[in-house]
Amino acid sequence: MFKKRIIYKIILLLILSFTSIIAIQNKSNIKKQIHYHHKKFKYQLFDQTSLKHVSHCQFISCYIKNINNNNLFHSSSESNHIIGSLIDNIHLSNKQLNNFTINQTQINKSSLKSMLIRESSFKLTSFKNSKILNTVFQNTTFKRVSFPDTTLKQAIFLNCDIDTETEDILRKQDVILGFKELEKKATKKSRLSHHPFFNITFKKLNLNHIQFNHTTFDFCNIDTVTLRNAALKNNTLYKTNLSKIQGYQIHIANSTIKDSTITDSNIENATLKNTTFINTTFNNINFDHSNWDTITLINSKFVDCSFENITTNNIRLINSATFAKKKK
Known part of the structure; x- marks a missing residue:
């Protein structure tokens, strides 16, 4: 050789x-x-x-x-x-x-x-x-x-x-x-920065405590992923589908989520700050006890979502009247 x-x-x-x-x-x-x-x-x-x-x-x-x-x-x-x-x-x-x-x-x-x-x-x-x-x-x-x-x-x-x-x-x-080593990084509360993800499926992963900074998720599928106490800061999600997310106490800040869907997930006790949602649909999400601060919602809708005891400050709604509506 x-x-x-x-x-x-x-x-x-x-x-x-x-x-x-x-x-x-x-x-x-x-x-x-x-x-x-x-x-x-x-x-x-x-x-x-x-x-x-x-x-x-x-x-x-x-x-x-x-x-x-x-x-x-x-x-x-x-x-x-x-x-x-x-x-x-x-x-x-x-x-x-x-x-x-x-x-x-x-x-x-x-x-x-x-x-x-x-x-x-x-x-x-x-x-x-x-x-x-x-x-x-x-x-x-x-x-x-x-x-x-x-x-x-x-x-x-x-x-x-x-x-x-x-x-x-x-x-x-x-x-x-590989994905298994990505899970190991999460257990160490690692901060991953400036990564571009495109058309990638993240499925059945334990990413509790992980931190994604200045990261883009374009055309991705995030399915059955636990993100408890995770942090998403300065991120962009575009045409990305999230389903069955366990995001207790997740922290989302300074981010933009556009043309995406989030379904059947638990985002209880979450903190959302300085973030914009555009053309995004939330379906069957538990937002109870979450904190919303300086949020812009444009052409977004919430279907069968729970908003018990949430805290809000400086919320801007544009064609997004279903925000914080009581679950039927």
């Missing part, structure tokens, strides 16, 4: 040397375009070059470097394949990458921050002297991936296929491998 890695690195260096020579000839042509679709690049240099709108493209033995976050891989970019290449000084944040294949590639002095990477694959790839922070990997494959001199902090891997070699390396870092 060690010999194979040495041979691979030698081949990669030779390819990149050849790439830099040919790249000089191609660089001026590449700079003129920023939209690529179903295109194959071989032995080309992308240095401060815009690769913003790229889909279904192949980068073979290329050198990608010094491209800022605004000019590289818009969230509409998908199904791109990077093979036998070098990525250097690339810093991506707050984006979603779908169906990316990164194979036999070295990633140097780069970073991923608050990224969502879905339905992708990393094989024989090395993250060297880099940072992976607050990033969610979903339904993604990792085979023989290494992280020399790389820091991983609050990286979450959900429904991922990870080989033993890579998993052993990851376990030495601050990562969450």
